[in-house]
Amino acid sequence: MNPTRKIIEIDEALCTGCGECVPNCAEGSLRIIDGKAKLVADKLCDGLGACLGHCPLGALKIIEREAEDFDQAAVDAFLAAEGKQSHGHCPSAQLKMQQPCDAAANTPSAQQGSTLSHWPVQIRLVPPSAPFLEDCDLLIAADCTAVACASLHSDFLPGRKVMMGCPKFDDQQLYVDRFTELFKTRKLRSVTILIMEVPCCGSMIQLVRHAYDQAKCTVPVRHVVVSTQGRLLDRRDWLTA
Numbered sequence: 001m002n003p004t005r006k007i008i009e010i011d012e013a014l015c016t017g018c019g020e021c022v023p024n025c026a027e028g029s030l031r032i033i034d035g036k037a038k039l040v041a042d043k044l045c046d047g048l049g050a051c052l053g054h055c056p057l058g059a060l061k062i063i064e065r066e067a068e069d070f071d072q073a074a075v076d077a078f079l080a081a082e083g084k085q086s087h088g089h090c091p092s093a094q095l096k097m098q099q100p101c102d103a104a105a106n107t108p109s110a111q112q113g114s115t116l117s118h119w120p121v122q123i124r125l126v127p128p129s130a131p132f133l134e135d136c137d138l139l140i141a142a143d144c145t146a147v148a149c150a151s152l153h154s155d156f157l158p159g160r161k162v163m164m165g166c167p168k169f170d171d172q173q174l175y176v177d178r179f180t181e182l183f184k185t186r187k188l189r190s191v192t193i194l195i196m197e198v199p200c201c202g203s204m205i206q207l208v209r210h211a212y213d214q215a216k217c218t219v220p221v222r223h224v225v226v227s228t229q230g231r232l233l234d235r236r237d238w239l240t241a
Contacts, residue, residue: 007065027044114157121164134187138160139191142164143166149230156194160192184217196228223236
């Protein structure tokens with residue numbers, strides 16, 4: 001019997017066969033067949049959901065069902081058979097570690113380098129199983145904080161792993177599911193949530209809180225709110241007891 005795991009599901013009633021999802025599947029597992037998007041084979045889908053935000057009608061979603069395990073070797077063979085290294089490959093889907101620049105922690109400057117220690121950073125692309133998430137201090141940051149908060153690399157990134165996203169434009173249920181699994185399966189030392197003062201950003205706290213409660217997590221959490229001009233407006237810790 002196959003294991004139960006996350007995998008893409010396509011609502012054929014909503015799908016118009018526009019093909020917008022196809023080039024955004026790094027594994028090439030989506031095809032337009034008979035006018036509808038189809039999953040070529042279960043083992044070719046990693047269940048990360050990088051394709052979700054590209055369907056204009058929301059016909060794609062991640063579900064949990066019995067499915068063959070994802071097989072990277074099968075993906076490589078499938079793409080090679082078509083004479084391609086990748087079908088619309090997105091390098092942001094590949095996990096990797098990198099050496100942060102120590103100087104950036106003291107002097108935030110493009111000339112000093114970055115304190116980022118891993119890739120990818122988008123919530124939709126970072127699986128809870130990513131090795132760099134184990135035994136870490138986690139920073140969950142709204143996308144806009146990267147440009148509004150000048151001290152991001154000196155005050156928030158050093159020593160932390162980061163997951164970034166926009167709760168207004170991304171799939172909110174995907175966020176809840178991803179963080180719930182993360183809180184249940186990974187050992188975290190702390191969580192910091194960095195958001196903007198704008199109203200739509202506040203839902204990031206609600207989504208993380210929902211996942212936190214579902215997972216019965218007790219990890220220390222702090223959320224920080226910055227203004228559109230980058231000023232610190234609020235900082236508070238969640239009670240975990």
